[in-house]
């Protein structure tokens with residue numbers, strides 16, 4: 001008996017990193033999965049693995065989360081396929097930045113389009129199914145820098161701060177409909193997104209993590225299992241840190 | 249059930265009004281058609297016609313008549 005038995009879950013950006021590990025953990029817990037990514041075919045290895053290991057009912061959906069009509073079509077296909085949506089994990093995100101004075105309009109728009117506006121759109125769409133069934137769990141991925149701010153990361157920090165704020169606002173608005181909305185705020189998690197900053201910078205930042213190690217995607221995925229499951233049935237509007245006691 | 253009947257029922261059941269009040273009815277004309285009522289109406293219409301409306305159309309849906317015009321668009325394909 002898994003913690004997510006028969007729950008219909010949609011995870012965006014599941015091709016790698018935290019999203020992929022979350023898909024694995026959800027599958028292990030018996031979830032019915034819809035996994036999304038941008039590049040056609042990029043989910044094939046994951047789908048094969050989940051079907052073989054856990055016999056998961058898993059469907060890939062390829063679309064850019066910033067495209068409203070594509071996101072709508074994805075939610076429509078969940079509705080047609082299973083008639084309900086129990087869990088939405090808004091995981092797809094990008095980390096790009098520049099120093100103050102060099103923040104261009106394109107950078108601003110790219111980061112906010114994916115990290116913030118797409119998340120709001122997905123919440124609106126998921127709410128259509130969840131409100132009808134009067135239950136659901138929406139989980140967003142904020143970041144420690146969204147709560148604390150980080151030098152050189154103004155845009156990304158602002159976008160993840162927005163995720164924290166919109167999580168709390170949505171939790172208040174959707175609680176009467178039986179929908180819970182929470183977020184996690186990871187610190188340094190060992191994925192491609194983090195590796196892009198370079199080994200030297202990672203080692204430098206690691207000095208500020210009291211547990212003395214990077215987080216692994218599984219550290220985040222385990223908390224997401226809790227937030228997706230009925231174990232957290234009375235938890236909403238929370239931003240849970242997953243950072244090994246880090247400071248920024 | 250004919251589409252017009254389904255459409256009318258969504259208004260009648262969501263706002264608890266009678267059919268004779270529908271013609272000319274506009275958003276916020278009656279207490280029940282406030283923003284919360286509006287979302288209830290949209291949910292009822294989406295359920296009745298098995299569609300998912302775009303946010304811009306939900307915002308533009310300003311009257312009983314305008315709603316018919318929006319649902320008649322090719323992407324929703326509701327014929328009245």
Ligand SMILES: NC(=O)c1ccc[n+]([C@@H]2O[C@H](COP(=O)([O-])OP(=O)(O)OC[C@H]3O[C@@H](n4cnc5c(N)ncnc54)[C@H](OP(=O)(O)O)[C@@H]3O)[C@@H](O)[C@H]2O)c1
Pocket residue numbers: 012013014015016017018019036037038039042063064065066090091092093094095114141142143144185186187188189190191192193194
């Ligand atoms: N790693 C960290 O230290 C850390 C810390 C705090 C918060 N986070 C957050 O955690 C989430 C996952 O990060 P990660 O570290 O796992 O990053 P990652 O390894 O770069 O994975 C991100 C995933 O999102 C997908 N994606 C990006 N833009 C997309 C779009 N427009 N449409 C659809 N999919 C898109 C990517 O697809 P492609 O492969 O096609 O690009 C990829 O599969 C992000 O929201 C990130 O901000 C990460």
